[in-house]
Amino acid sequence: MRWHEVWVSISTCCSAHSVVALNPSNYRLTVAPMMDWTDRHCRFFHRLIVPSALLYTEMITTGAILHGDLHRLLDFDQAEHPVALQIGGSEPADLAQAARIGASWGYDEINLNCGCPSERVQKGAFGACLMREPDLVADGVKAMQDAVTIPVTVKHRIGVDDQDDYGFVRDFVGKLYSVGCRVFIVHARSAILKGLSPKENREIPPLRMSVVRQLKRDFPDAVIVANGGIHTVDESLELLSPSKEGPLPAADGVMLGRAAYHDPWVLREIAGALGHTNLPSTRESILPALQDYFESQLAQGVSAKHMTRHWHGLFHGQPGARLWRREICEGKMGPLALFEALSAGFGQSPAQRSEQSPGPLPA
Numbered sequence: 001m002r003w004h005e006v007w008v009s010i011s012t013c014c015s016a017h018s019v020v021a022l023n024p025s026n027y028r029l030t031v032a033p034m035m036d037w038t039d040r041h042c043r044f045f046h047r048l049i050v051p052s053a054l055l056y057t058e059m060i061t062t063g064a065i066l067h068g069d070l071h072r073l074l075d076f077d078q079a080e081h082p083v084a085l086q087i088g089g090s091e092p093a094d095l096a097q098a099a100r101i102g103a104s105w106g107y108d109e110i111n112l113n114c115g116c117p118s119e120r121v122q123k124g125a126f127g128a129c130l131m132r133e134p135d136l137v138a139d140g141v142k143a144m145q146d147a148v149t150i151p152v153t154v155k156h157r158i159g160v161d162d163q164d165d166y167g168f169v170r171d172f173v174g175k176l177y178s179v180g181c182r183v184f185i186v187h188a189r190s191a192i193l194k195g196l197s198p199k200e201n202r203e204i205p206p207l208r209m210s211v212v213r214q215l216k217r218d219f220p221d222a223v224i225v226a227n228g229g230i231h232t233v234d235e236s237l238e239l240l241s242p243s244k245e246g247p248l249p250a251a252d253g254v255m256l257g258r259a260a261y262h263d264p265w266v267l268r269e270i271a272g273a274l275g276h277t278n279l280p281s282t283r284e285s286i287l288p289a290l291q292d293y294f295e296s297q298l299a300q301g302v303s304a305k306h307m308t309r310h311w312h313g314l315f316h317g318q319p320g321a322r323l324w325r326r327e328i329c330e331g332k333m334g335p336l337a338l339f340e341a342l343s344a345g346f347g348q349s350p351a352q353r354s355e356q357s358p359g360p361l362p363a
């Protein structure tokens, strides 16, 4: 008997939960939730680059959703669909209420954060430390599933501190599988809760994609999304293709975080390799739509820098990239106007560019 069958047989003697119909192909390419980074302005920008990758919000706590300014926290542009709301919390009733609000706001999926190692999150007893409480997480997932009709998914690590043997993460996934969760986004590192900062926790614990592959083997009909250290088309395709060891791929989808933020055009390249359609032909081709967005948000009182800070990576690795990065982050000009003002610097050799200062830009 395979692991998913073991967990189903356990679950049928507990309580049966309906499994929301999923299309695994929706998860082939996804952009990670990143606090302070993947806000609505960042997501809109990513959406222009990849019309159908699944985007995730930053983590928003149940406390903020239940008591905060919902328009500020949850509003998004319709163009961002498909977009998933990531929630941080552990109290099933609060999770259910937050999920209900998220679904009513129009989000396409609710994702529960079981991977964040920060001290603040640990004090709130959620994030990665929840991996030690699979029964509580299962109750939370059930409560959310009962509250909404959109998919409820979980993002987690492969271990916590010294609990990093495969059985630990397999049993965590199995418990959630038994209550009907069918999408697992696996950041393929353990979380070290004491002694490492969140940033170090994204760099120091070693990546173990073999654990992702084993989860896919043990739960073949679950959607397993690989996350952590994926930067390129080749790395993505390798994870998504059948391996020498058998017909299953290591994962059904890839999730990119830092690479997507710093070099967003990689999303376009991966989407192209995966056969996505309606992709932009060049980086510049997204600028008119980005400029329209910029102007309409300015008209609504949004500060320019809140938007432009996310757009610095568009020309990553291209001639003119440094100038673009510096000037766009200043937020003095919209993206199309800036591109036009700097266009003399685009396409020049590095030697030519280093001699050139950006010069006076139009006010």
Ligand SMILES: Cc1cc2nc3c(=O)[nH]c(=O)nc-3n(C[C@H](O)[C@H](O)[C@H](O)COP(=O)(O)O)c2cc1C
Pocket (backbone or CB within 6 Å): 032, 033, 034, 035, 036, 037, 058, 059, 086, 113, 115, 116, 155, 187, 202, 227, 228, 229, 230, 255, 256, 257, 258, 259
């Ligand atoms: C600035 C920053 C903020 C993050 N915030 C979140 C978050 O809110 N929720 C979450 O699940 N993961 C968060 N993460 C982790 C990422 O989602 C991802 O799991 C991690 O960066 C590994 O993927 P990568 O190597 O592709 O960046 C954050 C990462 C970064 C860099």
